[in-house]
Structures are given as C-alpha cells and as structure tokens.
Amino acid sequence: MKEDIKILYVDDELNNLISFKASLRNKYKIFLAENVGHAYDILRKHPDMRMVFSDQHMPEESGTAFFETLRKEFPNAIRILVTGYTGDLDAVVEAINRGNVFRYMKKPWKTEVLLRIIAEANQHYLASSLLAEKNRELERAYVELDKFAHSVSHDIRGPLAGIMSAAQLAKDIDNPDEIREILTIIGHSAERLDRYILNVHDYYSVRRGEFSISEIDFGALSNDLLEMYEASASSREVQFVIKLNIKEIFTSDETGLRLILTNLISNAFKYQKKKSDERLVEVVIEVNKGIATFLVKDTGIGIKEHYFSEIFNIFFRASLDEPGSGLGLYNVKSMVNKLGGSISVESEYGVGSIFKVELPSK
Structure with a gap:
C-alpha cells in the first residue's frame, strides 16, 4: 500500500463508497465520507490528503459548491468531480471555474480509468508541490539578496571610508607617533574588510555544498x-x-x-x-x-x-x-x-x- 498517498471519496450512496474502496484498498490509503460535514472532519485530521473525489449530486451540497469551499481551506488537495449524469457538462464547467477541479470522472467507472486519473492527479500534485517549494526558495533568495546588498554597502564602505579618511589625514602629519596611530586605524579597517570577505567566501562555499x-x-x-x-x-x-x-x-x-x-x-x-x-x-x-x-x-x-x-x-x-x-x-x-x-x-x-x-x- 502506498501509505503516503491519501485519497478521500465523498458520496451519499453507500454502494459507490464501497466500490471505490474495493478498487483501491490495496494500493492507496482510502478515506470515505457520506456527507460534506464528515468529509471536513476527515480532512482536518488528515491535512496531507492528496486527492479528494466528490459526487456532484449530493442532498445537502453539490460537489461544485463543496470544492469551491474546499479550495480555500485545503488548497493543496487535488479535486476530482464524479458524476453519473451525461448531461452534466454545465456542472463540470462550473466546477472547473469555481472549484478549480483537476478532472471529472463518470459513473460507473472502470478501475483502469480510475487508476489512470489518480496517477495523473498525483503527478500534478508533485509538480505543484515542487513549484510551490521553488517559489518559497525564490522568495527567500530575494530577501537574502536585499539584505546582502545592504550589508555590502555598510560593511565594505564603512572600513573603506575609515581607510581613506586615515590616509588623507596622514598626508598632513609629520609626528611619527600620530602616524603610527593612523596606521593602526588603517590596519583595523583592513582586518574588518578581510573578515567580511572571508565570511562572504564561506557563505558561497556553504551554498555550493561541495x-x-x-x-x-x-x-x-x-x-x-x-x-x-x-x-x-x-x-x-x-x-x-x-x-x-x-x-x-x-x-x-x-x-x-x-x-x-x-x-x-x-x-x-x-x-x-x-x-x-x-x-x-x-x-x-x-x-x-x-x-x-x-x-x-x-x-x-x-x-x-x-x-x-x-x-x-x-x-x-x-x-x-x-x-x-x-x-x-x-x-x-x-x-x-x-x-x-x-x-x-x-x-x-x-x-x-x-x-x-x-x-x-x-
């Protein structure tokens, strides 16, 4: 069993729930709900639910309305609409627009079709998760770049300004003791620059991970x-x-x-x-x-x-x-x-x- 892939099916018809679980019980971790309220209870206990199948025609709420709400609270779950009506094209279009449905599946389903839909949905989930993580990494990189630009301005220009000021001052001084003090200031500023350069080198060594x-x-x-x-x-x-x-x-x-x-x-x-x-x-x-x-x-x-x-x-x-x-x-x-x-x-x-x-x- 692929324990890491959790799938929820919501349907008010018990026979459909039993059939769904029977088709997949040896391959995935299946959760069943007879109504929307029960579905939300399951989802809150299992926020890592990877896919949610829902029947379109349920007494208390349509699959389209359920997915519209689900999309806001559990946006990562892949949503798949199930319908037994051939004339439900308008409902499918509405589900795509309102609930951002990935696919729809007709009843009665064939097991091979169901498995293919799950495989495609899983690939979509993995690709979306990877893209989201890359976006988070990119945001962190932008934040670090902004901080780095500020740091370069402060930690390089500061010591350089000290060196330039001390060198300018030394031109007008003849006292050896005062010149030695100025050279000490220049030396300290140079040490600060050297430490900063070494830290930047370490930073990029760590980033490369070699x-x-x-x-x-x-x-x-x-x-x-x-x-x-x-x-x-x-x-x-x-x-x-x-x-x-x-x-x-x-x-x-x-x-x-x-x-x-x-x-x-x-x-x-x-x-x-x-x-x-x-x-x-x-x-x-x-x-x-x-x-x-x-x-x-x-x-x-x-x-x-x-x-x-x-x-x-x-x-x-x-x-x-x-x-x-x-x-x-x-x-x-x-x-x-x-x-x-x-x-x-x-x-x-x-x-x-x-x-x-x-x-x-x-």
Whole structure:
C-alpha cells in the first residue's frame, strides 16, 4: 500500500463508497465520507490528503459548491468531480471555474480509468508541490539578496571610508607617533574588510555544498587552531584550550569542520569581556558511537535569551560592541545542516556562552 498517498471519496450512496474502496484498498490509503460535514472532519485530521473525489449530486451540497469551499481551506488537495449524469457538462464547467477541479470522472467507472486519473492527479500534485517549494526558495533568495546588498554597502564602505579618511589625514602629519596611530586605524579597517570577505567566501562555499569526505585528523586540526589563534590569545590575554576525546575514526568534510570551528572560536575571542581577570576560550571535541560533539565555551559577554531564536539568521547581530557582518553564525548553521548535524547554544548574559555542535560520521 502506498501509505503516503491519501485519497478521500465523498458520496451519499453507500454502494459507490464501497466500490471505490474495493478498487483501491490495496494500493492507496482510502478515506470515505457520506456527507460534506464528515468529509471536513476527515480532512482536518488528515491535512496531507492528496486527492479528494466528490459526487456532484449530493442532498445537502453539490460537489461544485463543496470544492469551491474546499479550495480555500485545503488548497493543496487535488479535486476530482464524479458524476453519473451525461448531461452534466454545465456542472463540470462550473466546477472547473469555481472549484478549480483537476478532472471529472463518470459513473460507473472502470478501475483502469480510475487508476489512470489518480496517477495523473498525483503527478500534478508533485509538480505543484515542487513549484510551490521553488517559489518559497525564490522568495527567500530575494530577501537574502536585499539584505546582502545592504550589508555590502555598510560593511565594505564603512572600513573603506575609515581607510581613506586615515590616509588623507596622514598626508598632513609629520609626528611619527600620530602616524603610527593612523596606521593602526588603517590596519583595523583592513582586518574588518578581510573578515567580511572571508565570511562572504564561506557563505558561497556553504551554498555550493561541495564536500570532500575524508578521515579527520583531530590532532592536526587542533594544532592548526592553536597556532591560528595564538596571536589573538596573546594580544587579548585569553587562555585558549583544546581538549580531545577521540574514541574512534570520524569521517566528514574537513573544510566544513574548519568553517564551523573557526567561526565559533573567532566569536568566542571577539566577544570576551574587556574588563575581566579570567578570560577563557575552551574547545572540547569528542567522538563516540559515530557522532562528533564540539563544545566551544567562552567567558564572554554572553547572549540575551530573547536573541536565541535569531542569532543564526542571516545578517543578524546580537551585539554591536564589535564589528561584524552577521554572516558567521548563519554560515555555521547552514554548514551544520548540510552535514546532517545539529547546533544549540546555552548562554547567560554577562557570564559567557557554550555552543554545541553534533555531527554524524559520513
């Protein structure tokens, strides 16, 4: 039985209902209703009903009127009108116009004709569902494009304006100390631009979804991360620790893992409290029973609870204390999803955060 395909038949004649179910009971999940009220009860319990057949001539309401109302409440269900009257052409035309009926079928029906109509209706349902999903994806893409255009304007022009202003100012200064300060400003602006470009690169890497699955050497990966963040840890006076508990071989996309970890670790350094005697960024990596768990803990400024549901949205920033593109956590979430994993966060504002990522071995 094709359990995923549910079909409802509405008819006030019991013999027709029995015949319909007998023809299809071994192929589809069939629901029967003797009146419109019963039909709506069934539909509300099974909103994923794929097709609805209805007799045109029923005592309380015609099939045309039923489909007109049905179209509004359950627009995805494919509607098929059943009639036993040869002179019902006007009713069929009306049903097409008012109820957006896909097909009509004459009584008494032949099983092969019924099966062909269902197959055609199913193809129409699948094509319509695919088109609707593509339209939703297109709408999301337009929203992201609009946000991206705004982000480019702000996050690229801002640092560039800082660099140009500082360079113009340096032309009229001879004091070496002041020039060094200006060069520091230029350096910070250039770093902001570099981070933004890397985030955009990560964004499109995630969108392409090109993976290379291999065994992950967590020892080499942790050494690379320690070396990468050595300067940040020293300059910010942050203790950086990586702990490994690897019990078995783990395979995944190493570039994707690095994207996830570097974004989370960079944020952990970036949002450390400026006035604190104890500053810590700790990464714990465990592999057990085919699952790799990554914990990135920090003693930073934390995240307010009402932001938890938004921090992974594109261009969202929970804090404006530090410069950022709002792409980092969005890229992390997208990569985690593509690798078939999950991500969660625990945070106390003013105390720190713990990001937890779980990924299955590929």
